[in-house]
Amino acid sequence: AMVWRLAPRWPVWLFPWRAACTPGAFVQQRTWAGATRSPSWGRLHGVAGVSPLVRRGSSSTSSQAPEVVLTCERYPVRRLPFSTVSEEDLATFERIIPRRVITDPEELEASNVDWLRTMRGCSKVLLKPRTSEEVSHILRYCHERNLAVNTQGGNTGLVGGSVPVFDEIILSTALMNQVVSFQDISGILVCQAGCILEELSRYVEERDFIMPLDLGAKGSCHIGGNLATNAGGLRFLRYGSLHGTVLGLEVVLADGTVLNCLTSLRKDNTGYDLKQLFIGSEGTLGVITAVSILCPPKPRAVNVAFLGCPGFAEVLQTFSTCKRMLGEILSAYEFMDAECMQLVRHHLHLASPVQESPFYVLVETSGSRVEHDAEKLSSFLEHALGSGLVTDGTLATDQGKIKMLWALRERITEALTRDGYVYKYDISLPVDRLYDLVTDLRARLGSQAKHVVGYGHLGDGNLHLNVTAEAFSPSLLGDLEPYVYEWTAGQRGSVSAEHGVGFKKQSVLGYSKPPEALRLMQQLKTLLDPKGILNPYKTLPTRA
Amino acid sequence: AMVWRLAPRWPVWLFPWRAACTPGAFVQQRTWAGATRSPSWGRLHGVAGVSPLVRRGSSSTSSQAPEVVLTCERYPVRRLPFSTVSEEDLATFERIIPRRVITDPEELEASNVDWLRTMRGCSKVLLKPRTSEEVSHILRYCHERNLAVNTQGGNTGLVGGSVPVFDEIILSTALMNQVVSFQDISGILVCQAGCILEELSRYVEERDFIMPLDLGAKGSCHIGGNLATNAGGLRFLRYGSLHGTVLGLEVVLADGTVLNCLTSLRKDNTGYDLKQLFIGSEGTLGVITAVSILCPPKPRAVNVAFLGCPGFAEVLQTFSTCKRMLGEILSAYEFMDAECMQLVRHHLHLASPVQESPFYVLVETSGSRVEHDAEKLSSFLEHALGSGLVTDGTLATDQGKIKMLWALRERITEALTRDGYVYKYDISLPVDRLYDLVTDLRARLGSQAKHVVGYGHLGDGNLHLNVTAEAFSPSLLGDLEPYVYEWTAGQRGSVSAEHGVGFKKQSVLGYSKPPEALRLMQQLKTLLDPKGILNPYKTLPTRA
Known part of the structure; x- marks a missing residue:
């Protein structure tokens, strides 16, 4: 067998916990402890967890949080002829959802500005329904009145889809945060759209399952928003697209019709698979109010290796080797270049756990038997080092170290924002x-x-x-x-x-996308939302 | 450790190869040999592989093949006011696809009757395009002329979706059978819709990948038909729905528009995911002409255990145990009751490999490391037998025996047809x-x-x-x-x-499905096929 040649060169001083990883103990047994592995935006940045630069609920004109220019002033966009919210409209909303109609400007601020602080709407009202019936009443009314509506989950989007462009009514899913059911045999979770991803993760992990998706924004993002944006994230490689893992949806259409496709069945070929239309449609075709999703069993062993690669060709070859040697236990393969590492070091004071390299990769395995995973990973690492694909590396087998390694990758976004x-x-x-x-x-x-x-x-x-x-x-x-x-x-x-x-x-x-596809998208939008009141100015090219 | 208590009770005389499975060698190493594991309909039943009861190309009035009643005589269905195919139409088709316009009654017979021999159309013409451009020309013409079209793949469907109800033109994908590309690093296959599933399996297995789906009809069914019907099958448990594994589609719409969404990307959030509309729409919204699909790596070890269970409660508990103990290597969990076993024994002379039991389950594992899989399976079997969940069992680790065990499950359909x-x-x-x-x-x-x-x-x-x-x-x-x-x-x-x-x-x-969902399906049909020429009388309830 090949010798783990790399060990003597570990720069232990860079990463204090590295000392624990002696060559002999390189592959250690560990148990998944149920906690999440990375700092979320929410936990990093306080209360609402929405922005690294502004304290929500406080004045937005502090020196740390420069005023964000109104979207309609920064971009050449024209308001469409929707109605404007009147006192009578507010009174109607108050009847539908008493005491959950928010008009306080300070509270509205957090929902008018996006996480990146590059967009600002000027909505005057935020609605917080608790049920799909309430959403239905609200949309039926808005449809009749020709009032535009911007559905908002955790407001963690990066392309300005989650905040109003002008004065659209903000329809928040924040109070639709109940788990409806969980089936222990099959791992099928049914919940409302406003459940926060991290809370759902915790809920299903207590029951020996995991959510099929995970992403940096997990501490704030809502599952409904994840579906509306067809979120990818860190578990995509292993568990695939939401188009495959989502089993059912409840959606309220533009005119208030409740479309109940909330089945909890793995297979259902009774007609067109309507739910697929809404996954990735960014709230422009309907408002997702509840979700049925298949959760994979919780792996008993999770390991993370963080490796340095001499070039991009080696990053690719290491990936092929991983797929071959780690097979079904490979659960993530992430890469970052040397400049990324410089940024997280400079802005966040995170130290590299391995020698300076042109590229770094993070390999995660998740499996059902600790010693088998350790053996597979050990064989892979020996091979990768022995063949020169990898020049330095470290391995984490316990939750704390795994979180530290993931932080290097997950906090790049944050480091960039500070740059x-x-x-x-x-x-x-x-x-x-x-x-x-x-x-x-x-x-x-x-x-x-x-x-x-x-x-x-x-x-x-x-x-x-x-x-x-x-x-x-x-x-x-x-x-x-x-x-x-x-x-x-x-x-x-x-x-x-x-x-x-x-x-x-x-x-x-x-x-x-070719013109034929864009035309069909536009036709679908017209079919489902003929007045165009749902998340206007978004997703599709503006009509001529 | 628990003793493998069951071994002495194996009824060796029932299944000759059982003798090879001595208790000590219960878990054997084996390698995936690349062949398919089950007899397909095609190979079982001759040339066209479409029906067990009729020899295709020969007279349909032999004693073995009683005449199938015309669908329009058996069922209360009325022909919609489409045009009738004229000599001029045939001449036009001949110009579009020279020498691939079939009007010979004997050749048409195989395409007018379904595999179960319960439906018969009376189409007068079968078209065999080779390219999406030809399909586009054909559909543009049919759309103008108001001619109805029935797209047909391998004609292996079980619900009468693949044959004409009246005189619809049959549009066969049989000659659209070319592989377009295969990416060795990612396992992404792009091919035409008429490729036969089993041939694709062979193609990708030679390159160390497998198709993400497998089903009994693999010897005849076309990948385009698999997608049009959202086929499930035997690998669904492990690799999930086609809604997740299909990356792109090329579709010709009712008016001849070619919709090219044939990307080979795992992630693509540029607008609505249009391809999803066509997966499972049974040829009623468009004609799928090409497919891009993600193939998983070929497992290096495949094992099949066939077990007897004393009751259905134990079938369920064995499943939970499997999921826990086999984890990521579990690739199939099938069950059959005692009457199924009687039928395959009686009609197909297949012997049970285990003692008579109220229920039988077939457990398949697929993994990347032979000895790890063997250990996992061995622990599981010891536990299942020790706790009484399973009362008898046998294990196959080589290709031939695996095929025999799968045949017990896969050939139930055939045994039923003979009953x-x-x-x-x-x-x-x-x-x-x-x-x-x-x-x-x-x-x-x-x-x-x-x-x-x-x-x-x-x-x-x-x-x-x-x-x-x-x-x-x-x-x-x-x-x-x-x-x-x-x-x-x-x-x-x-x-x-x-x-x-x-x-x-x-x-x-x-x-x-609730009325709101049926209404939306109908609206989608009207949007995409306003004249209703694509696979009429199918999928959606007939309009009032």
């Missing part, structure tokens, strides 16, 4: 061309950019490409767009892999 | 109530039925309920329906789990 103005791209590409875009862009931008970084869910072909600069610059933007989109289209990639379209990406859909 | 007239129901139910329906029905029908049997994909909550009788009887039918549907609706189950709706189940959709 300056961030141009964000979320792209799907064939894996073998994935990093070429970052390299090309770095050469193209030169000193215009502070940082050009690439990281993401390599296992899913999903690149998060981010460019930072001291401040917003139209000329830098001009160098970025349409270049990034054309480059992506040239590879038949997707210009929005998992973040969605929202307000910010509607004009670039055409890079990934 | 007489078969009333078929394909139902999803909460697993804990799954078998109650069989028991209730057996009591209700008494001596009216020859056999009332239950089997299926227990891991998916999917019951195949079949009732046999000497001949069709309206009074027996009256005792079965609506009883079975009402019973299912009472449990919030699905009246069509995986077989679909087709022609036969359209009137019962309402048992599983």
